[in-house]
Amino acid sequence: xxxxxxxxxxxxxxxxxxxxxxxxxxxxxxxxxxxxxxxxxxxxxxxxxxxxxxxxxxxxxxxxxxxxxxxxxxxxxxxxxxxxxxxxxxxxxxxxxxxxxxxxxxxxxxxxxxxxxxxxxxxxxxxxxxxxxxxxxxxxxxxxxxxxxxxxxxxxxxxxxxxxxxxxxxxxxxx
Amino acid sequence: xxxxxxxxxxxxxxxxxxxxxxxxxxxxxxxxxxxxxxxxxxxxxxxxxxxxxxxxxxxxxxxxxxxxxxxxxxxxxxxxxxxxxxxxxxxxxxxxxxxxxxxxxxxxxxxxxxxxxxxxxxxxxxxxxxxxxxxxxxxxxxxxxxxxxxxxxxxxxxxxx
Numbered sequence: 166x167x168x169x170x171x172x173x174x175x176x177x178x179x180x181x182x183x184x185x186x187x188x189x190x191x192x193x194x195x196x197x198x199x200x201x202x203x204x205x206x207x208x209x210x211x212x213x214x215x216x217x218x219x220x221x222x223x224x225x226x227x228x229x230x231x232x233x234x235x236x237x238x239x240x241x242x243x244x245x246x247x248x249x250x251x252x253x254x255x256x257x258x259x260x261x262x263x264x265x266x267x268x269x270x271x272x273x274x275x276x277x278x279x280x281x282x283x284x285x286x287x288x289x290x291x292x293x294x295x296x297x298x299x300x301x302x303x304x305x306x307x308x309x310x311x312x313x314x315x316x317x318x319x320x321x322x323x324x325x326x327x328x329x330x331x332x333x334x335x336x337x338x339x340x
Numbered sequence: 341x342x343x344x345x346x347x348x349x350x351x352x353x354x355x356x357x358x359x360x361x362x363x364x365x366x367x368x369x370x371x372x373x374x375x376x377x378x379x380x381x382x383x384x385x386x387x388x389x390x391x392x393x394x395x396x397x398x399x400x401x402x403x404x405x406x407x408x409x410x411x412x413x414x415x416x417x418x419x420x421x422x423x424x425x426x427x428x429x430x431x432x433x434x435x436x437x438x439x440x441x442x443x444x445x446x447x448x449x450x451x452x453x454x455x456x457x458x459x460x461x462x463x464x465x466x467x468x469x470x471x472x473x474x475x476x477x478x479x480x481x482x483x484x485x486x487x488x489x490x491x492x493x494x495x496x497x498x499x500x501x
Contacts, residue, residue: 220373220374220375220376220378221375221376222378222380225378225380225414225469228382229382229413230382230412230413230469230470230471230472231469231471232469233469244369246367273371318373323378323414323415323468323469324416324467325375326416326417327375327376327377327416327417329372329374330374330375331370331371331372332370332371333368333369333371334371335366336366337366338365339365
């Protein structure tokens with residue numbers, strides 16, 4: 166046994182562990198300080214969604230013998246979006262839908278009706294766009310809250326069979 | 341080995357630091373609408389009085405007809421039928437019949453005598469919303485009916501899903 170060499174190996178292992186710990190700490194610090202927080206999108210009002218719009222004989226455009234009114238709009242602030250955690254950066258909001266039960270002749274569309282509140286700015290999305298596969302809705306810079314969104318149902322006809330139709334709209338914020 | 345490990349770790353730090361600012365985050369909202377069964381029918385008005393007042397010698401009284409009223413219909417239930425009835429039956433030896441023009445894409449049962457029992461008059465094969473479909477009333481009597489005083493019958497048309 167060489168006591169002097171054994172002590173030297175232990176010293177080296179301790180130093181190695183210290184360096185690893187230091188590096189991991191540095192990595193964590195860089196991630197926290199240099200790597201921005203995740204941007205968030207949330208809904209603060211209209212949490213129940215635009216639900217239970219009942220189309221019945223009261224929705225005939227001109228009484229008996231006429232067709233159903235084909236287009237229906239929600240309130241201008243039916244959905245309110247909050248964009249946070251951007252740390253001043255640019256972002257985009259995409260929109261898509263996933264049907265539970267939907268009639269193919271009926272289109273649901275969305276448009277942005279407000280600029281929101283806060284230091285940020287938003288652009289685009291001011292005209293109704295049909296919601297389907299994931300697509301760009303609007304863009305923005307910096308945090309903003311209370312961005313109003315309005316929904317529209319169109320293409321409703323007497324040929325849509327009686328039923329309850331549901332879809333889930335997804336808003337996704339990304340870089 | 342240690343130096344290689346340090347090198348990999350440092351490289352990882354710089355790679356992670358260069359990642360985009362944030363990851364995509366989503367929120368959802370449900371939208372629901374309901375379409376209820378819609379079955380509506382209406383008429384343009386009352387036909388003029390149907391009066392039998394002539395006959396050919398040796399023949400039955402001449403039947404009369406009115407085809408000046410129409411019906412409107414809106415139904416979102418394919419296969420719905422239109423039935424008709426009157427509030428009280430016709431006097432003996434007299435018959436009031438009705439013919440509804442077929443709705444678009446549907447069928448008419450032709451001339452059907454009216455009674456207090458609802459009779460099928462037409463079938464809507466498709467969901468339909470339209471107006472101006474002709475209603476034809478025929479009033480006939482045999483000589484055995486004798487003189488029949490004027491009376492009013494209430495005809496009820498119903499869309500049956």
